[in-house]
Amino acid sequence: xxxxxxxxxxxxxxxxxxxxxxxxxxxxxxxxxxxxxxxxxxxxxxxxxxxxxxxxxxxxxxxxxxxxxxxxxxxxxxxxxxxxxxxxxxxxxxxxxxxxxxxxxxxxxxxxxxxxxxxxxxxxxxxxxxxxxxxxxxxxxxxxxxxxxxxxxxxxxxxxxxxxx
Numbered sequence: 001x002x003x004x005x006x007x008x009x010x011x012x013x014x015x016x017x018x019x020x021x022x023x024x025x026x027x028x029x030x031x032x033x034x035x036x037x038x039x040x041x042x043x044x045x046x047x048x049x050x051x052x053x054x055x056x057x058x059x060x061x062x063x064x065x066x067x068x069x070x071x072x073x074x075x076x077x078x079x080x081x082x083x084x085x086x087x088x089x090x091x092x093x094x095x096x097x098x099x100x101x102x103x104x105x106x107x108x109x110x111x112x113x114x115x116x117x118x119x120x121x122x123x124x125x126x127x128x129x130x131x132x133x134x135x136x137x138x139x140x141x142x143x144x145x146x147x148x149x150x151x152x153x154x155x156x157x158x159x160x161x162x163x164x165x
Contacts, residue, residue, distance in 0.1 A: 001033075002161050003088065005099040005109030007129070009119040012112040013147065014100055017133065022098075024154035030161055031094040035087055037101025044071060096161040110157070113138075114147065131156055
């Protein structure tokens with residue numbers, strides 16, 4: 001599996017870009033998965049539901065399954081958060097895993113940068129940035145992808161996914 005991070009500061013448009021990219025990648029014949037890092041306590045379950053009640057009772061893992069999808073919830077309790085490589089092992093084989101977050105992990109990544117965001121750029125200090133999707137012209141030798149041209153960004157990502165390891 002090829003792994004590609006989509007990195008940038010909050011509000012830069014990472015999620016919106018991914019939402020627009022994925023259908024183009026799938027149409028190009030790629031099987032795409034995603035790992036999203038949440039910086040806070042999150043829950044995909046709802047209080048009162050059977051699976052929630054089982055987790056509250058102390059189950060370490062609860063797998064909910066149906067004819068349409070399945071989800072495995074694992075309670076860490078007092079364990080450390082698993083590192084990205086460990087999380088990637090949970091995924092079924094695919095052509096490309098997009099990673100939102102984990103911007104300190106040593107994976108190739110496309111930086112999403114908006115001039116209006118007022119945030120510093122990641123690429124000068126981050127050697128893992130392989131391209132910048134931006135709405136301004138930058139002084140860098142890295143590929144610059146117009147943030148409003150999702151097709152151009154998709155072509156870059158498709159070429160990355162299909163390149164030799």
